[in-house]
Amino acid sequence: LNFLKLLKNAKKNSNSDICVGLDVAAYGTRNRFTISKEKRKIKVIISLIEQLSPYCCCFKANRQYLLDLPRVEIQEMTNKAHELIRPIIIDHKLSDIGSTNEQAIISISQEGFDCFIFSPFPGNIKETTEFGHKLNLSSIMLVLMSNPEAIWMKNALINKIPFYKYYAKLANENADGAVVGATNHVGNQELESIARLIPNKTILVPGIGAQGGEIEKIIRYFGNNALINIGRSIIYQKDPIDALKNYNKEINLIKSTFH
């Protein structure tokens, strides 16, 4: 798969485990973390990709932030990432019945993404990944979300197994990676279980920075499998390059202590 090859090379090439979240909010849609009035969203995104690609290994765009962009601008974004030899993930949280998921995956392929994030909620996990593979797309499955409201996933049971473990096993068998939050409502026990159940796949970890997640925990449990997503705490800083470089330093320092 394109994504896995691109990611492996980009990690080596950039000496970074960071995936930059391109969550650019339109002007006027919230108080903090929006672009200024004069700027166009796609221009801001392209500029971020150009500035940050030497220092990160991947980009992630969330579908909910792209709803106001025409397809041609989404393609401009994915083309720019590929021009700079970085993979780009669509954080779609796809969550529908089979035939509808297929329609989304066809669009995601046409838009030029390398990988999509999907939800196990509708249950058609294997089918969704297989259809993605037909179009050379990798799949990453939600296993344990980063927001505190998602804490029910820790306590829920299916076939007497905690949900996040049930999902982790399914993700390991039927997806190319998993999303695992590392914010402070997620404990070491959960992270350890997930790391054991998904030993060799990409673990995309949101929640660092704005959501308060801890880097040390991520490295300890997921090591080189970790793909650490940071969005607002890089892209909305005065100097995004500097912010990204500082996170790289912090991560690489922690990694060195585990060797």
Add this chain to the structure above:
Amino acid sequence: LNFLKLLKNAKKNSNSDICVGLDVAAYGTRNRFTISKEKRKIKVIISLIEQLSPYCCCFKANRQYLLDLPRVEIQEMTNKAHELIRPIIIDHKLSDIGSTNEQAIISISQEGFDCFIFSPFPGNIKETTEFGHKLNLSSIMLVLMSNPEAIWMKNALINKIPFYKYYAKLANENADGAVVGATNHVGNQELESIARLIPNKTILVPGIGAQGGEIEKIIRYFGNNALINIGRSIIYQKDPIDALKNYNKEINLIKSTFH
């Protein structure tokens, strides 16, 4: 809320409980149920709305089928529904953290929809509905999906309560309606429990027609709360108006036996 008023009037005015699913697949994206090569998707959608609005009470568009449409065409669709005094739901299955859900809801409002469907997976149910209300949008929550792969929801437990009951209670407290599949993997017991837990809100029922759901069960348990979604079994028929009218006849006949 706009949606509830529009829906109530449209049900009376059309003598129909059917919501037509405008799931128009682009040419070449699958073997069956796609439009012909010469047609443009938005033209097909507009024509369906014009033809079918006298005989249905609502329209529903699925986000995954709209990814290739620019915003202006989506607005053309919602404007057409409103011109003909029908509400239109976006079947988004929104499933993200709070700040990201808000970005989607702002776009959904700008696109002109009256109501959105969301997933309880991330847990932020109340917040999602409340943010929708600020923008005069109603919310409908996934409770029990229509696809057979979603059967795990019947057996999973949270706080020792079956998942679909836990969700039904939350939907009744924190959403304006619920999605409940009535395909044959969903039994009478589940439907009865849900009807008891959500006595006075809209129950959007997908799965009739192409997915094989049963109308009688829906009417028995949800009565006038039922909003019966039919997509492919109407819009891809040789004569969509005729297909819709036949479903109306069938539903109204069954309803009359319950009086």
